[in-house]
Amino acid sequence: MGVAPTGGRVLPAARHFVLASRLVPDLDGGFTISVLRRAADMAAAGADVTLLTVDPGETADHDAHRAEWVRRGLLGGEESLRNLFDDARSDPSWLRRAAIPGSAPSSPWPTRAISDDSGATVLDLPVVSGDAAWHLTDAPVRVYDGDDGAVIGWLPGFGGLYRAWLNAVAAEGAAPGEERVPVVVLCEARQIGETLVAEGAPALDAGIRVLHTTHACHVVSPFQWDSPMDAAWQRWFEIADRFDGVLWLTPSQRDDVERRFGGRLRSFVVPHPAPVVSAPSDPVAGRIVILNSLIPRKRVDHVLRALPVVRAAVPAAHLCVYGDGASGAELRALAAELGVADAVEWIGHVADPATQAWASADVLVLASTNEGQPLVILEALTAGVPVVAYDMPYGPRDTLAHGGGVLVSDGDIDALAAALIDVLSDRNRRAKLSASARAAAAAMDAAASMRALGTAVRAALADPVSR
Structure with a gap:
């Protein structure tokens, strides 16, 4: 697994983040493996790459996941996989800086408290039930101070929370007034992608390029180019032109999309690479x-x-x-x-x-x-x-x-x-x-996949931000 850079830089100089909803061992099938392999191939190609997740699990569980991925050889080091809520627990200063000051608007939804190791509440998440578009809620995420447990402000829904975190992660290591290294986010989850490019405060910093990877067929039965789509895909296509690039796994899917919607999306084909399989094959007949x-x-x-x-x-x-x-x-x-x-x-x-x-x-x-x-x-x-x-x-x-x-x-x-x-x-x-x-x-090895990804990232960096 992996590809060494040859004949110059495969991926352009940038800070790359691969963003998924969760990366749990033995969950979500090939999606999880493909995301981890992509990040590993990017790192092997010389890229500065970090995996990001947003599932609100416990830090101890996330630590166990990191250790298991390292053991399986799919993660170079535990530090290369970060989680939003782990970051909020360990250092919530970014969260408090981003919060809109004052009392949060009322919400019809119950909440789930996220607490740090001392038991102090860091933030409250809305628990939205019975709505497939739960991630698009503007129900407030309440943010707490670190002293007397008071609410100091709020963020508008999951989108406000995710964008605040990405803005903070993207700004790390840059001195005030210093020109930042370009930041590229490869979003691997449709729901997260919708929240990143939606309107709302805090907005995603203008210098962050968001490329969205698709992992599934976008039509339902009878699975023709003009077959119906479910509501989630319809909603996604309505905002897909706000991404700085859409990465399709196959030319066939890209072509079907362009046949249906025209060329309004910045589309690129970046296929999964064929992995390295070290075990010898000794087939059993039949x-x-x-x-x-x-x-x-x-x-x-x-x-x-x-x-x-x-x-x-x-x-x-x-x-x-x-x-x-x-x-x-x-x-x-x-x-x-x-x-x-x-x-x-x-x-x-x-x-x-x-x-x-x-x-x-x-x-x-x-x-x-x-x-x-x-x-x-x-x-x-x-x-x-x-x-x-x-x-x-x-x-x-x-x-x-x-x-x-x-x-x-x-x-x-x-x-x-x-x-x-x-x-x-x-x-x-x-x-x-x-x-x-x-x-x-x-x-169809990792080198071919990384060359295709490099083409897409360079195009995104060369063009104005789409949002």
Whole structure:
């Protein structure tokens, strides 16, 4: 993992912050891993980069998360992952400076107190329930002094709080009147992004560039370029031109967005890189691997329905399922109903499944209704494991464009079975796909991803701030 700078600076000179809602081990699937890998690749490319989170957990829990990420090799040092509420507990001076003085407006919502190690309340957060747009509330965040526990001021909602923190973090280390190093925030969460570019006080400092990364498909069923969007995406697109850049994972998604909305967004394609997989691959003949959550969107049921046909042609075929989820019991029952229960191994959740899965996989199958750009495909290609995937939006078509896999008509279970039979039964075919997978992964490495990111950041720094 990582990329060394070559032939000059990959990323422009700036202070880079990668901002996510939370980074909790074994939570939020590939999103969490992709954010940590991006920051690690930026650091390896020579960038000054810090990870930021805004989940209001306890400092002890955050410390445990940091230590675990360091142990897994996804965080260079615990100091490179900061949390808003940890900062507020340890030194709330930035919070008090940003607070609007006086009594806070009334609010219909109950509050949650955030206290420091001595038990003194630092701030109160509104607890908004029953509203998907809770993050856009202007309900006050009350700020307390450090002496007698009195309220000294307030901030307008989560947006006011997040912007005050980013302004303080961006100003660190700069002497009064001194020209600051440019500050670039890569926002990895849609809800946070909306709060950063919204109107309100305190405003985000004008010198901070905000680039927003997208991680998911923006349309719902039937997942065409002009399909409906849910309310969250509709709201996001209404303000997306206020970002200094929008980073899409695939050309296909960027092109669909431009087809629908025109060129009003500053769009760039910055794909996930193929990671380094150190474990040697020694495939077990017939081993089909699934590595995803067991939820309806992943359509594991399609793979189970294909399995009897595959086994009739390739008796050694068997399925290893890494992951768990709400559909687990239903899928196990379906395997029994289809008569393939003895050919399915339910591995469950594994903290670091990649090493175990790719070491013995004969083929990876992905049958989701939609994705952003699946990390699992990149991991499989790097390990030389052929991929059979539905041609769904977004990711498989772009990621497999240079080889290493077979695209199947979306939702066609018969075609899925035929493709699996083809790869599993023809060892020469499998060997060629494996070789092309490694070659394709080498072309989609961290260096390529960082070059694309560097292009986007340079463009953002060269243009006026969008807000």
